Amino acid sequence: MNSYTPPLQDMVFALEEVCNIRSFAAMEEFESFDPDDLHHVLAEAGRFASEVFGPLNKTGDSLGSVRNPDSTVSTPPGFAEAYDSYVEAGWGAAAFPLEYGGGGLPWAMGLALQEMLTASNLALSLCPLLTQGAIHSLLAHGSPAQKAEYLPKLISGEWSATMLLTEPHAGSDLGALTTRAERADDGSYRLFGQKIFITWGEHDMTPNIIHLVLARTPDAPAGTRGISCFIVPKFLPWQDGSPKMRNDIACIAIEEKMGLHASPTCVMQLGESGGAVGYLIGDENAGMSYMFTMMNNARLGVGMEGVGVADRAFQQSLQFARERLQGRRPETPAGKQSAIISHPDVRRMLLTQKSLVEATRSLCYYNATAIDLAKAHPDKSERAKAQELCDLLTPLSKSWGTEVGEMVASLAIQLHGGMGYVEETGVAQYFRDVRITSIYEGTNGIQAIDLIARKLPMRRGAVVKELLEQIATTAKEMPDELKTLREPLEEGVESARRCCDWLLAHPGDNALAGAVPFQRLMASLVGGWLLAVSSQASLRMLPAASGEEADFLRAKQVTAEFFCTQILPEACALEHAVTGGAELLYALAPEQMR
Amino acid sequence: MRQRHTHAQRRSSVARRDLPFRVAIRGRRQHNQGVKIAVCVKQIPDPANPGRLDADGKTLARDEKLILDESDSYGVEMALQLAEAAGGEVVLVSMSPTGEVGGIRTALAMGADAAVIISDDALAGSDALGTAKVLAAALRRTQPDLILTATESTDGYTGTVPAQIAELLSLPSVTFAKSVEVGSDGLLVRRQAEYGYDEVACPLPAVVSVTAGVVEPRYPSFRGIMAAKSKPTEMLTLAGLGLEPSEVGWTGARQRIIDVSPVPERGGGEICEDDGTGHERIVALLEELKVL
Ligand SMILES: Cc1cc2nc3c(=O)[nH]c(=O)nc-3n(C[C@H](O)[C@H](O)[C@H](O)COP(=O)(O)OP(=O)(O)OC[C@H]3O[C@@H](n4cnc5c(N)ncnc54)[C@H](O)[C@@H]3O)c2cc1C
Numbered sequence: 071m072n073s074y075t076p077p078l079q080d081m082v083f084a085l086e087e088v089c090n091i092r093s094f095a096a097m098e099e100f101e102s103f104d105p106d107d108l109h110h111v112l113a114e115a116g117r118f119a120s121e122v123f124g125p126l127n128k129t130g131d132s133l134g135s136v137r138n139p140d141s142t143v144s145t146p147p148g149f150a151e152a153y154d155s156y157v158e159a160g161w162g163a164a165a166f167p168l169e170y171g172g173g174g175l176p177w178a179m180g181l182a183l184q185e186m187l188t189a190s191n192l193a194l195s196l197c198p199l200l201t202q203g204a205i206h207s208l209l210a211h212g213s214p215a216q217k218a219e220y221l222p223k224l225i226s227g228e229w230s231a232t233m234l235l236t237e238p239h240a241g242s243d244l245g246a247l248t249t250r251a252e253r254a255d256d257g258s259y260r261l262f263g264q265k266i267f268i269t270w271g272e273h274d275m276t277p278n279i280i281h282l283v284l285a286r287t288p289d290a291p292a293g294t295r296g297i298s299c300f301i302v303p304k305f306l307p308w309q310d311g312s313p314k315m316r317n318d319i320a321c322i323a324i325e326e327k328m329g330l331h332a333s334p335t336c337v338m339q340l341g342e343s344g345g346a347v348g349y350l351i352g353d354e355n356a357g358m359s360y361m362f363t364m365m366n367n368a369r370l371g372v373g374m375e376g377v378g379v380a381d382r383a384f385q386q387s388l389q390f391a392r393e394r395l396q397g398r399r400p401e402t403p404a405g406k407q408s409a410i411i412s413h414p415d416v417r418r419m420l421l422t423q424k425s426l427v428e429a430t431r432s433l434c435y436y437n438a439t440a441i442d443l444a445k446a447h448p449d450k451s452e453r454a455k456a457q458e459l460c461d462l463l464t465p466l467s468k469s470w471g472t473e474v475g476e477m478v479a480s481l482a483i484q485l486h487g488g489m490g491y492v493e494e495t496g497v498a499q500y501f502r503d504v505r506i507t508s509i510y511e512g513t514n515g516i517q518a519i520d521l522i523a524r525k526l527p528m529r530r531g532a533v534v535k536e537l538l539e540q541i542a543t544t545a546k547e548m549p550d551e552l553k554t555l556r557e558p559l560e561e562g563v564e565s566a567r568r569c570c571d572w573l574l575a576h577p578g579d580n581a582l583a584g585a586v587p588f589q590r591l592m593a594s595l596v597g598g599w600l601l602a603v604s605s606q607a608s609l610r611m612l613p614a615a616s617g618e619e620a621d622f623l624r625a626k627q628v629t630a631e632f633f634c635t636q637i638l639p640e641a642c643a644l645e646h647a648v649t650g651g652a653e654l655l656y657a658l659a660p661e662q663m664r
Numbered sequence: 665m666r667q668r669h670t671h672a673q674r675r676s677s678v679a680r681r682d683l684p685f686r687v688a689i690r691g692r693r694q695h696n697q698g699v700k701i702a703v704c705v706k707q708i709p710d711p712a713n714p715g716r717l718d719a720d721g722k723t724l725a726r727d728e729k730l731i732l733d734e735s736d737s738y739g740v741e742m743a744l745q746l747a748e749a750a751g752g753e754v755v756l757v758s759m760s761p762t763g764e765v766g767g768i769r770t771a772l773a774m775g776a777d778a779a780v781i782i783s784d785d786a787l788a789g790s791d792a793l794g795t796a797k798v799l800a801a802a803l804r805r806t807q808p809d810l811i812l813t814a815t816e817s818t819d820g821y822t823g824t825v826p827a828q829i830a831e832l833l834s835l836p837s838v839t840f841a842k843s844v845e846v847g848s849d850g851l852l853v854r855r856q857a858e859y860g861y862d863e864v865a866c867p868l869p870a871v872v873s874v875t876a877g878v879v880e881p882r883y884p885s886f887r888g889i890m891a892a893k894s895k896p897t898e899m900l901t902l903a904g905l906g907l908e909p910s911e912v913g914w915t916g917a918r919q920r921i922i923d924v925s926p927v928p929e930r931g932g933g934e935i936c937e938d939d940g941t942g943h944e945r946i947v948a949l950l951e952e953l954k955v956l
Binding site: 075102104107109110111113114115117118121122155158159160161163164173617618 | 712713716725728729731766769770773883884885886887889890893
């Protein structure tokens, strides 16, 4: 019933037509990438994800990971074996550098692989995802010795990794963290403190876990400028180099959560007996800036989590809508019931789900393409432009991808009626699982602050304006067959421009007050644009297509039209909220609010 | 906590642990490079999609991407295990009228060493015997020690090709294998039967059809997929095999498809309330069905 079918056709279409991934083959960085492999690689990875990770999603939810009295954590039955097969098959290495045993594929493809793992089993996929974050940090800032020691095993997935940022008094405000790191004589450090909410902080799937920990050295300046980043392995190397010595870091509790039951969310205690041995990455006090280098990848990955779960929820909705009989439509003979897919409102729900999934998928892949081009484009100014685009798109992908995850999963429950609220069908799990994605890796509110305070002001708003100009050009050049898309896109661009001007003219609380609605408006506009681009491509491809492919291409146009004419205008109406200012929000004093 | 191997340990023990049977190649191996195993594989439309008939309504439309028939993946897996344990080579042999290679790539990515694909427009419409003729001709060129096939394809279900290949090549045919051992003096096959299994010994070369589900086919690894591209894949036409178009395809087929009709919908069944005489009703029904 709730199996997952990787949406290969749409994935390949988005990568080829929206992201132009074929052009990557000419870049030195991606010499091992053959565009003709795209479908085959995705198909095999998708088969693996849906057949090996997928079936464990529900048992993982009902059994969950369990902490034992000896501080170890046991994962649900089947998880360790599935993770082993993942390592064996080598999927985690696909988009990392050849130098460390990776496969050298573009990140856009790596992200597509992630989508399928995430959709199959969000809880399990978080383990390799956290590892990816650590790999990016080490690639960018690790010493040659650290890279040699950790990267091959992390890239192969033999070891997993975690991120220890959050503390009880330091969540969004990481500058407040208090975990201490004292210098030891041998050049290493001893860490003391407590971290909370640590995903996959302890488990039985790998023989070692490499924790990346943010902490403060004794004389560090206050706030985010005084944070350093350390490698704290669960097991330290013994004389023979094998990881045998238990480090002074332990999981002292795991949380009971709304969802993601199979992913252990750990309270990690460091330094109960002498201090956890840690090795500094890069320089002292530079930890926050190092976090920022991996942040684009990690945040985009979380946005993709939302999209993956949304797609799975949509697939299940569609199947249910075809099977559930309720009510009678005129074309159905008397005495029989019609499938609910024939009702207008059910159609509305399905098209809303479908268009949101496809729009956010395109956005996330496009964002990943910008990451790739920023790294690999032969022309320096193109690399710089791609980096700006990536910086701008990341908060949009993270926040909107995760919001869409929630919306589409919630619609799936609605579409299932009472059965959606009952655990048996599994759609409730999607909602419970995906709900966290708009909170971790920087809440969506924090993403919006990033958008307003760092991204919008890039080149005094010119980066955003250039993107809007590009959207306006697409709208203007829209062929007559697709003219219904023109007006909503043009209106979207106009209202986004007015919002930008207003926000730039009202920095501080006024801009911050409109940050989240602006983020939603911008993301929806970019999503609509990418769907319009898809529509143009499908128009171009249709004459040569037949059968199922032609159906797929025509559906692209329907999806784009539905999104641009019925969903985008709703987002554009947020202009009022964007430009409403802070005054009204503060009109009631805290004690007056009740 | 459950006992677990480290990864390196596990990897090295995998082949031994997962092997459902022992493989012993003595004698043969000393003279040879090991055993050469050919696996006949078929590419079919993905059964997950609703199938369509082609324009004349007689055969399955095969104009989309084709995948490796799952029932063939067991033969591929068995061949790989035999070759890994004993040294040797696995060659895929496939007839593919459209020139599509997606399914072959999957089997190469699983670890097969090479592929021979027979692709020719004249092959469209081939019946089981036509298919067997083509495969037999290709196998004659390949000269394997052992030929594995599935018991039947998932889209055609004739189940006659393996025995026909054996007959055309004048080789022993062993069907429904559960396990295969290659020894110095030939093959030992355990053959699935209703009452248990038969043990069949036969000389090599031989044609063995492998029962679905007897081994667990591996997933292609990422590296396997990348490596598959550069594995030797020979594309042959009918002429290359020395076959005449008139022997195969629609013209050569000795079987005519007269009509294809949908499976009738299942009826609602009959529900009998047991008022104490239920057993009599059951006996009457069984008699009606002539099973009593
Ligand atoms: C399941 C799960 C897994 C997690 N995994 C990890 C992990 O692996 N590693 C790790 O380090 N952490 C992890 N976290 C922690 C997560 O990143 C934090 O919960 C998140 O950053 C929010 O911090 P907080 O919970 O302290 O909320 P708070 O920071 O207290 O935020 C509460 C609310 O206030 C808003 N807010 C806060 N500050 C501002 C501001 N300046 N302006 C406007 N609004 C503001 C927030 O947007 C939010 O809505 C995980 C959490 C969960 C629940």
